Amino acid sequence: MRGTVAQAQPNGSNDPVPLTATLKRLAPFVKPIFPRLFCGFLCALGAGIVALAIPQVLAWLVNVVLQRDGAASEVWISVGIIAALGFVEALLIFLRRQFVLNPAAGLEAQMRIRFYKHLQRLPVAFHERWGSGQLLSRSMSDLSLLRRWLAFGAMMLVVETVTVVTGLVLMFTHSWILGLLYLLGSIPIAIKAYRFRNDYRAASRRSQDQAGDLATAVEESVHGIRVIKAFGRGPHVYEGFNAQAKSLQETEITKAKTLASFLLTVVAVPETILGIGLVIGLAQVANGTLSVGSLVAYFAIAAVIAGPVEGMGMLLGMTLSTKTALDRHFEVMDSINDIASPAQPQIPAERDGSMKLEHVRFAYPDTAGTHRPILADINLEIRPGETMALVGITGSGKSTLLNLVPRLHEATAGKVLVHGQDVKDWDLEQLRAEIAVAFEDTTLFSTSIRGNVLLGAPEHLDERQREALLAEALDVAQAQFAYALPDGVDTLIGEEGLSLSGGQRQRIALARAIAARPSVLVLDDPLSALDVRTEELVTERLRDVLAGTTTLIVAHRPSTVMLADRVALLRDGRIDAVGSHTHLLSTNEHYRFVIASLDDEEQPATSEVSR
Ligand SMILES: Nc1ncnc2c1ncn2[C@@H]1O[C@H](COP(=O)(O)OP(=O)(O)OP(=O)(O)O)[C@@H](O)[C@H]1O
CATH class of the missing domain: 3.40.50.300 (P-loop containing nucleotide triphosphate hydrolases)
Incomplete structure (x- = not known):
């Protein structure tokens, strides 16, 4: 069986690449589609802002129109504005999709083709070392994850952060005490987020690598189905697969639990804060330091930003998984192709049909230094x-x-000549x-x-x-x-x-x-x-x-x-x-x-x- 990912790239999970370094490597791919992504981002931001405008209209409706027994027409105008804002929000969400879907899918396809091309170029020694499932998962699921993150995750993470910050500012405008209270809630969330980031990143790497190894196991058992059946090894192979599938399941559960525990904090803290806020807010309304409209607006804002606050946990998880996917992608792309054409290939003087091996020595890379070379000193001339x-x-x-x-493998020393010319010069x-x-x-x-x-x-x-x-x-x-x-x-x-x-x-x-x-x-x-x-x-x-x-x-x-x-x-x-x-x-x-x-x-x- 070929190497698992642990053998294939030993630095995998032990030496995490900083997020900024990973994003920097992605930048050249994103650059050509950046204008469209940016338009998509603006639409998403617009949709977030419009969503936040609705509570402002609500506050105006309660404070101004209803307080002074305004005309029915004013009520209808308010309702109309709210409906219009809802429509604009939906339209902006639609436009965001239109802007980002095609370029993100294009980028995914482009990176996948580049990956495939690189795989074709990499020497046989690389393919002997890497499990096919690892390469399959890196070219398929990892890049799909990147597309989803680009088309949705990345911009929504920014938009939702902006929405939450704007919401907080608006809360402050209605009541600084209630705003401050909500802001204090971010402290336990930030502490939890820091721990979540480390735990989730490790689990995410493990799960993506295990999924790759599992794909290799499926590929090998399908490929070797005749041997497995003929030797009656079905149950044995099943047990091995079962164990691998269970390990992946456990990692997925760990991942889900890590995310769930973070989401619990993200949901429970703001809810608790809102409960306390209700008591303080009612007291403020009672002693006349806060209008009813502002209290309604505060809760409406809290309702609007509750989604983004909760969503940020999911989006952070998605961002970390995408970062892992990108690191896995670049690990393969960084594999050096040490069997390539020379910078200035030569053409043999005459295609005389000769083949010659002069003092050729060869040892497989993983046995070099530990074993006697397979080929110690080959001298052979074929006329x-x-x-x-x-x-x-x-x-x-x-x-x-x-x-x-x-040159499927490269001689460690000596020369292989075809038509009288060293194969390394061809x-x-x-x-x-x-x-x-x-x-x-x-x-x-x-x-x-x-x-x-x-x-x-x-x-x-x-x-x-x-x-x-x-x-x-x-x-x-x-x-x-x-x-x-x-x-x-x-x-x-x-x-x-x-x-x-x-x-x-x-x-x-x-x-x-x-x-x-x-x-x-x-x-x-x-x-x-x-x-x-x-x-x-x-x-x-x-x-x-x-x-x-x-x-x-x-x-x-x-x-x-x-x-x-x-x-x-x-x-x-x-x-x-x-x-x-x-x-x-x-x-x-x-x-x-x-x-x-x-x-x-x-x-x-x-x-x-x-x-
Ligand atoms: N990818 C590899 N990595 C490490 N060792 C290898 C690899 N491929 C082959 N070997 C080892 O190199 C040695 C020579 O293998 P090779 O397949 O060239 O022998 P062969 O003479 O063609 O054998 P056969 O006649 O059985 O086909 C064997 O000991 C084998 O285990």
Whole structure:
């Protein structure tokens, strides 16, 4: 199982980034949409102010109109003004939505695309370390949270603060004693808010990380459903998932309790203050120091700002969750892509088809320094147009070596040369266009057979040429079964090609490598899932195709070895011997051992060994 978030980014929750630093990083994204957000903010502010104006009209109605038995028309005017203010408030709320929704959704999409692009660029080593669920939750739910906060949370937090402050000022204008009383209530709220901020931020980080790990668990169990079922591990996997889901549930409950406890303070303190205020206010009215209208207005203002006061707790929680989401987003965006094109890529003098490894050393990043390097000192030359088989015992580093050629991993030391030029000096895209790869563990995409096979096909080809290429690749890979599928080569294959058999998937993947028309082919045991007869047919056709292509092929079967012009034997991180199959068989003890352990008794090579 890939690393959980704790392994992936150890600084996660222990080294919180200050809020201002996070917002500063968001600023360049917000800048282009700021005018619209600001208009939305003004509308929201206007709506808040209009809401506060209603109690003023109410005070006037009670103090002036009703006190002097005003005409019915004056009462109707007051009612009309209140209704109009209500309408204006609703209109402003509508306009706020109109101003902010589109830009916020646009920003979310833009950041998501940038995130995806960055993920595509990050090296394989990064993806091996990070759980897919973590990346999924960071690209989906974290950015949705940001959109909601921008479109609503951020501006409402400001607007509601302004509303509360304005309300307080208005309270002071009606009665400074009652205003001061209400203001005193903010002291316990501020103390509570400080504690809430710390507790909620920690819980929010934990819950978002746990949700990511849970998504990884779902992804892995869906992906590995066949293995789980076949080994009857359903209950075990369920228990593991259950434990993870419970941990998340507990964190969510902690989060909810933290918020609830804060909201309790936010609601209870003003309510208590209002109770005390009522007693003081009535006493003031009784001794004539406060008008009835002002007392009514005071309570109407309190009713208007009760919502914002309460809402500020929720909005503060939302702000903290969004900050966590942004920190999680930037953690991925800050991951350094250490396998990139050089500043000034070079073009090889001649595309001679050669491939060479000179004193290549490689250790996986997480084992570097603790283990012997997987590849200690590799020296290997593959001549132009030659097919070289790479054999070695399991775990000797064959796949690792192959990954160094298209720079899926970077050699720790030494040089890998393609067409005589160090792969580090190539433009990465050009290098990878030059090399086609087929892995034993095939990955197909949820699109048509045609889409999968022509994935790396040269872009300059016209429709007719592409069709011809598709037909040839399917033919060489013995994947004609594709034509018999319900929609032929346009048949959509399920996620990761699960609707195909292992052998069929391998043949499609092989066809994909062939259709890329590479000058260098890197094949990691691409025939392992084929039956002997099909392998024979593929091998026969592949031999023609490989004739002009420099090929490095990892072989687990003698029949694959037979494809090669020469064989390289990998042992203890070094190339132990290079030569023809028969030469190595007769001269190298370890080669005989490796070949004897390969899994194919039917093939001539094995018979040779056994003879
Ligand atoms: N991402 C990784 N991080 C750390 N170690 C790894 C990683 N991938 C492979 N290894 C280790 O590197 C060694 C070589 O693995 P590799 O897959 O290259 O061997 P191989 O010769 O291709 O094996 P096989 O014949 O079984 O396919 C193994 O010990 C493996 O555990």
